Amino acid sequence: MHQTRQIKSFYTDGACSGNPGPGGWGTVVYFTDGSVYEMGGAEAQTTNNRMEMQGAIQALKMLKACSQKEPVTLYTDSxxxxxxxxxxxxxWKKKGWQTAQGKPVLNQDLWEILDELNLPQVDWQYVRGHNGDRGNERADRIARTFASGKPPALNQTPGIETPQTLKEIINSPVTGVADSRQSSELTYKSVPLSLATSDLTMIDSTDSSYIGAMEELPREVRVDQLRNLVETLRITDEIATKGYLISSSELADLMDVNASAVTSRGDNWHWRNWIVSRVRREGNQILWQLERVDQVNATDQE
Known part of the structure; x- marks a missing residue:
């Protein structure tokens, strides 16, 4: 390692077309002297959450390889x-990688890698996506471009690292991770697909990529994911039936997407069995209402 510049911050992001489907991640590295280094990669079959995690993994691998002890801020819109x-x-770790409901933690393989790489000097910060933040916007563009299959031209300031050296950093295996499923070449090889429950609620069951991905999973996994999906839909129906208003971030959590993916859809849109409508703004929060499609149609016919 010949890099003497001090890393100031990372911006990381992920994108996925189809969810699951082709995905990409982007990482922008800012140094204290104003120089910038960009990284990105793609996977043929993945989910948005896994790409978000992948971008952060690459940032942490670079930080660890640089042996920097000074504080670093890592910004993510996830x-x-x-x-x-x-x-x-x-x-999760105390419960043996089980959730509070006693269910297996989704994307455990990547969580274990993140946990292994995470350092005390890393300050994790949430930044609202698509809100004009230069670093976030650039990381998003890199991720989306890689996901589209057209790798972008990356800003890689000379003198920080040679491309080959950085490639070795990014592709170096993570030691001490108990999960044997992890790939030692995270950038260029896909790790086993793990579909989040809410990933399933976002895709059309007739989509060929979705059907193919599901058929590759063991039957018991598919059945468990179906149970989780039903629970998600039950919660959504209860929110709609009781007329609860929920914020953009709460709706995004329910759908397992970024809050920006909610707000960018407009004021009124269709999601599965519900019509999602923007009601009002309270402070910095946008509040949404869910209505069952069949109930809306019944009202229209009266």
């Missing part, structure tokens, strides 16, 4: 990633 690594992971 509350799933930020909360998972700073809050939820402690409980």
């Amino acid at each position: 509350e799933y990633l930020k909360n998972g690594i700073t809050k939820w992971i402690k409980g």
Whole structure:
């Protein structure tokens, strides 16, 4: 390692077309002297959450390889990633990688890698996506471009690292991770697909990529995911029936997407059995209402 510059911050992001489907991750590295280094990669079959995690993994691998002890801020627009690594992971580990409901933690293989790489000097910060933040916007663009199959031109300041050296850093195996399923070449090889429950609620069951991915999973896994899906739909129906208003971040958590993916859809849109409508803004929060499609149609016919 000949790099003497001090890393100031990372911006990481992930994207996926189809969810599951082709995905990409992007990482932008800012140094204290103002220089920038960008990284990115793609996987043929993955989910949005896994790409969000992958971008952070690459940042942490670079930080570890640089042996930097000074504080670094890692910005992500994924509350799933930020909360998972700073809050939820402690409980998951104590419960043997089980959730509070006694269910297996989704994406455990990547959570274990993140846990292994995470360092005390890393300050994890959430940044709202698509809100004009230069670093976040650039990481998002890199991730989306890789996901589309057209790798972008990356800004890689000379003198920080040669491309080959950085490639070795990114592809180096993570030691001490108990999960034998992890790949030693995270950038260029897909790790086993793990579909989140809410990933399933976001895709059309007639989609060929979805059907293919599901058929590759063991039957018991598919049945368990179906149970989880039904529970998610039950919760959604209860929110709609009782007329609860939920924020963009709460709706995004329910659907397992970034909050920006909710707000970018407009004021009124269709999701599975519900019509999602923007009601009002309270402070910095947008509140949404869910209505069953069949109930809306019945009202229209009266």
